[in-house]
Structure formats: structure tokens, C-alpha cells
Amino acid sequence: MSQGRTIVIGIVTLAIGFAGGFVLRPVIAPRQQTEMAAAPPPTAAVSSEARGTQYFVANIDEARQVVAGCRDGSVRSGECATAEEAIIKVEAQERRKRFLGN
Structure with a gap:
């Protein structure tokens, strides 16, 4: 007990x-208080973020340019993999259309 x-x-x-x-x-x-007036407003024109696969699928020519730049060594970013993936997806879609006759 x-x-x-x-x-x-x-x-x-x-x-x-x-x-x-x-x-x-x-x-x-x-909590630490921050002044909102001191912070600069975000800009939409500058983007340090890598473009996604969907963007490169829509712009396949630009994806091919990025991949060529990656192979040359002139482009070094996270976009190399996403551009390569977009090219693979587009080529697979084209092969599928040719195979199915659509």
C-alpha cells in the first residue's frame, strides 16, 4: 500500500x-521580439531555390541546356538532377506514345 x-x-x-x-x-x-520594419520585403524575382521537375518537363529545351551545362561543368546546382529526371520522364512519355500509337 x-x-x-x-x-x-x-x-x-x-x-x-x-x-x-x-x-x-x-x-x-x-520570446524574442523582432521588428518587422527592419526586415526587407521579400522579392519574387530572385529565387535561390532550384527549379523542380515539373518546371523542366514543361520547358524541356531548358532542361537539356541545364544538363549539358552540368556535363560541361559550367552549371553546378541542385537543378542538374531535376533536369535529368525531367528529360527521362519526357522521353519515357514519348516512347510510350510511340509504342501505344497514341
Whole structure:
């Protein structure tokens, strides 16, 4: 009976501790406030993100140029793999159309 009482007391103590931590968190570690006026507005024209496979499927000529640049060593980015994948997909679609006669 004494061991059961000890377990219950331990669980209640932990619950109170967790609740106290959640309540006191803003006081212990307040959020850092940033000024929105100091941040420059995002620009839509500049994109450092690599273009996706869907883009290269729609623009297959550009995908071929990127792959050629990757083989030459003049282009080094994450676009090499996505452009190569787009070329493979487009060629597979063309082969499928020729095979099925559609």
C-alpha cells in the first residue's frame, strides 16, 4: 500500500511540475521580439531555390541546356538532377506514345 501511495505522489508531483513549467515558460524564457520594419520585403524575382521537375518537363529545351551545362561543368546546382529526371520522364512519355500509337 505504501508503494502505491509513493507512485501516486510521484505522478502528482510530475504533473504539477509540468503544469508549472508551461505556465511559467513565458516568464522564464520570453520570446524574442523582432521588428518587422527592419526586415526587407521579400522579392519574387530572385529565387535561390532550384527549379523542380515539373518546371523542366514543361520547358524541356531548358532542361537539356541545364544538363549539358552540368556535363560541361559550367552549371553546378541542385537543378542538374531535376533536369535529368525531367528529360527521362519526357522521353519515357514519348516512347510510350510511340509504342501505344497514341
